[in-house]
Amino acid sequence: MLAAQLLVDTGTISRPTNAGGTLDPDTGIWTPVVAAVIYTGPCRVRMPDAQERSVLFGDAEVTRTRFTITFPYDIPEVSIDDVVIITVSADPHITSRRFRVTAVLSKSVLMNRTLGCEVVE
Numbered sequence: 001m002l003a004a005q006l007l008v009d010t011g012t013i014s015r016p017t018n019a020g021g022t023l024d025p026d027t028g029i030w031t032p033v034v035a036a037v038i039y040t041g042p043c044r045v046r047m048p049d050a051q052e053r054s055v056l057f058g059d060a061e062v063t064r065t066r067f068t069i070t071f072p073y074d075i076p077e078v079s080i081d082d083v084v085i086i087t088v089s090a091d092p093h094i095t096s097r098r099f100r101v102t103a104v105l106s107k108s109v110l111m112n113r114t115l116g117c118e119v120v121e
Contacts (some may be wrong), residue, residue, distance in 0.1 A: 007042035007112075010088035011069065013078060013101075014038065021035065029120075038078065045086060045094050062087045067099060067117045073110045080104070084117055 014037050021032035046068050069084055084099040103116030 004102065007044045007070065007072065008018070008090065009043050009045055009086055009094065010041065011043040011045075011084050011086045012037055012040045013071075013075070014083045014085070015079065016081060017082060025071070035042065039071065039075045039086075041075075042072065043084075043086070045091075045114065046070070064118050066102070067119070068105075069099060069115045069117050071113045071115070073113050075113055077106050078113070078115060083120065 016032035017036075018032075021030055023030050047065070069086075078101060080101055080103070082101040084101065086094050086097050086099075089095045098120040099117035100120050101115050102118055105114040105116060
């Protein structure tokens with residue numbers, strides 16, 4: 001099927017747990033413990049129309065960049081705040097990148113499962 005052939009990257013979806021994590025004292029970024037891998041397999045990463053937005057975190061302005069990541073339609077249920085890590089990609093800037101799921105997109109005829117995501121620095 002053509003839709004499956006377009007999934008040229010490989011990614012892993014994990015579900016963070018409330019079991020703790022670590023806080024980077026230099027950046028203030030909290031990294032939760034990843035408890036369960038939900039899916040590992042083909043996907044596709046896209047940056048739709050360079051959607052960036054600036055948000056204020058305390059006194060610092062941070063730019064958030066949105067991506068869409070597409071998976072096969074029959075993957076297990078994905079939730080907001082799940083984490084996607086791209087493990088294989090032809091683009092070296094995407095490989096090993098971490099994304100936080102911000103939206104799980106749905107439609108009546110599902111050929112792929114598309115997730116709205118933001119980069120986790």
